[in-house]
Amino acid sequence: MRSDALRCCARMKATRATLASLAILLAAAQTIPVSRTNPPEQSDPQAPATITRLLRGACYDCHSNQTRWPWYSAIAPVSWMVSHHVTEARRRLNFSEWADYTSDPDTASHKLAEIADQVASGRMAPWYYRVMHPEARLSGAERQALIRWARASSASLRSSENQ
Numbered sequence: 001m002r003s004d005a006l007r008c009c010a011r012m013k014a015t016r017a018t019l020a021s022l023a024i025l026l027a028a029a030q031t032i033p034v035s036r037t038n039p040p041e042q043s044d045p046q047a048p049a050t051i052t053r054l055l056r057g058a059c060y061d062c063h064s065n066q067t068r069w070p071w072y073s074a075i076a077p078v079s080w081m082v083s084h085h086v087t088e089a090r091r092r093l094n095f096s097e098w099a100d101y102t103s104d105p106d107t108a109s110h111k112l113a114e115i116a117d118q119v120a121s122g123r124m125a126p127w128y129y130r131v132m133h134p135e136a137r138l139s140g141a142e143r144q145a146l147i148r149w150a151r152a153s154s155a156s157l158r159s160s161e162n163q
């Protein structure tokens, strides 16, 4: 009986110590600086208003310099993940630097083809983003419109380069 009580008490102490260390770790994690910046906006793709609306609602938080940073993106460790995703996403495709792409029609054409592929395959916007952002859950018709626009723009840039 006595030893049971002792064991139970020891376990409670261990749990309390674990929780306390976790709390300290979490508090310490908050002090690590995370980049949540929006660099200046340079240019956007020229597109019909409906397409612009879809891109802004479903893609711009990661693929532009106009990220709407949600409140939970300020809290580690979520902040590290969000910041990492945005940095990676901007590196590969940044709608705010569209003029850089169009300065070389081949690059712009390639980016547009990738956009069409990513939307067609359902990889973009990522599922974990769609869970939190209803405006990124595009309907079948919206996805088709986006794919059609991206493919047509990609093709017209390709043909303009071949002239």
Ligand code: HEC
Binding pocket: 055, 058, 059, 060, 061, 062, 063, 085, 086, 088, 089, 092, 093, 111, 114, 115, 118, 119, 124, 125, 126, 129, 136
């Ligand atoms: C939650 C952030 C997020 C959102 C929202 C998002 N993406 Fe991405 N996207 C990423 C990340 C991270 C990568 C790079 C890693 C990868 O390919 O998974 C990426 C990569 C890409 C690429 C490049 C693929 C390659 O191989 O280089 C394209 C094109 C793309 N996304 C298009 C889109 C489009 C179009 C939308 C909107 C319909 C969108 N993304 C929405 C995070 C996002």
